[in-house]
Amino acid sequence: MNTLLQTKNLTKSFGGVVALDNVDFSIKPKELRCIIGPNGAGKSTFFRCLTGQHIPTTGNVFFKGREITGRQMHEISGCGIGTKTQVPNLFDDMTVYENLWLSASSNASKNEAQDRISEAARLTRTESLLDEFPKNLAHGLRQRAELAMVISAAPDLVLLDEPAAGLTHAETCQLAKIIQAVNEKSAVVIVEHDMQFVREIADKITVLCQGAILIEGSAEAVLSDARVREVYLGRKAA
């Protein structure tokens, strides 16, 4: 299988506002892709169309060769797409262990779920947090706990919406290593603003601008492109 996820002419409009405009995007298994773009470029809308939170106005989404356009969120998740939302989104009344257990047991037997929880906690270095309640955790730990929950379901594709937001430099470095470890088993798509973080982990970058793909390529090529500097960093910064 050459393509894990593919979108064809994906368009999403809200009334007269076109948030996504004919986006053709594809990612291979175990690829790590960063999506960048200025505010309002359509990055989060793109994620929401992939996960079923938004139904595309036109266009198609294919995952592992099967069309998933317009399917319910739980069905898309069941296909093997794990999502980490922009704001850490956990069950605050349950311990971190229970959060991970809910994720793992959504598609695994009891024993397999236990193995997955141990592995996810090890990868994300959250073993010591398993008995804690998420609402008592600092932001950085909540981010990691949510990532652990997402990968406990052993998804083929992990979508991460601004995972480094609000993290310290040390936490960001640690997160980069964790994501690289996650990427050994799953494809990862990251929406991120932190350019240093993007440079550190991205193989390939897609730049969205005004709902359309502006440029796509290696990190070096994209970040040195004049158009990218103009729309994303601004002329002066360039």
Added chain:
Amino acid sequence: MNANRNKSTVSAASIVVIASVAAVFVPSMLPMFQAIQMTQFVALSFLALSLAYVWGHGGIMCFGQAMFFGIGGYAYAIATINGLESTISLLISAAASAFFALALGYFMFFGRLRADIVSIVTLVVSLIFYKLLGNSSGASLQIGQASLGGYNGIPGIPPLNVPFDSTSFLAPPETLTFSALLLILCYLFLAQLNWRKFGRVTHATQQNPLRAQLLGYDTRRQLMYVFAIGAAVAGLGGGLFAAYQNFIDPNVFALPMSSQALVWVMLGGRGTLLGPIIATWVLQYLTLQLAGQKAIGPNIALGVIMMAAVLAFPKGLAALNNISLDFWRKDQKKEEKA
């Protein structure tokens, strides 16, 4: 988590054991009138328990929970009057309510109605039942030998018999024992659900539906099942209610019945299963006591007591003295301490 679970299981188990022993031995010591009165409390406790589960655990604020109680009552009446024995009739009561809840729940939850609209829809459907059954008098409106009787209701409903022996009826103390044991069984069933995957997914659905869906759980289906399970418990209570008073009328679908159930759950403590049962008993007892005096209108006195109690204990009776009345509460307490 396991230590907590063990402790709470022990405390809940001790309450269940005491209640079961009392259910077996106390009714025979009571005067006949009190045994009958307590059977009514037990039947109403099913309604409180069902709403405690649906609202407290499932997060579905069902304003018309009494409709399932009523459907159960009418189903029992129709089944027994047509010759079925009471145990099977009670099962029919539960099944009729559950099936109706599945159908209604399908449209509400798969239609993604907002929570406040769900509350209104349940109330409206309950009032539709009230009107429909109220206007169902006349010889042509009967099911088999059971005449629906309009606002006059259905009299002469057979009482409970010895399970699967329709020739020998239970005496009032035996009826109380049977009803109370059934209530304990229902409580245990709902309490243990919370510790299973079903209960955890229900809690997740209530707390963060978006995250639950992103993890692969169909929250619409989950809510529909919770709604139907609650309806089955209410239906069982409705059947017992009809059997205990040998009579059922459309008032079981009326607004006062549903609002009473909400008050029981609020006073007992939303999120617990046992608290609302205790609140039902306390408030029903007070209602009876106040009805016996003439100094002040009983409804006014009861209203004042309810308002004072809800204001004084916003988390309900279950929060008093840190009494843990349910398995689930233990986790919440640990969290509060943390």
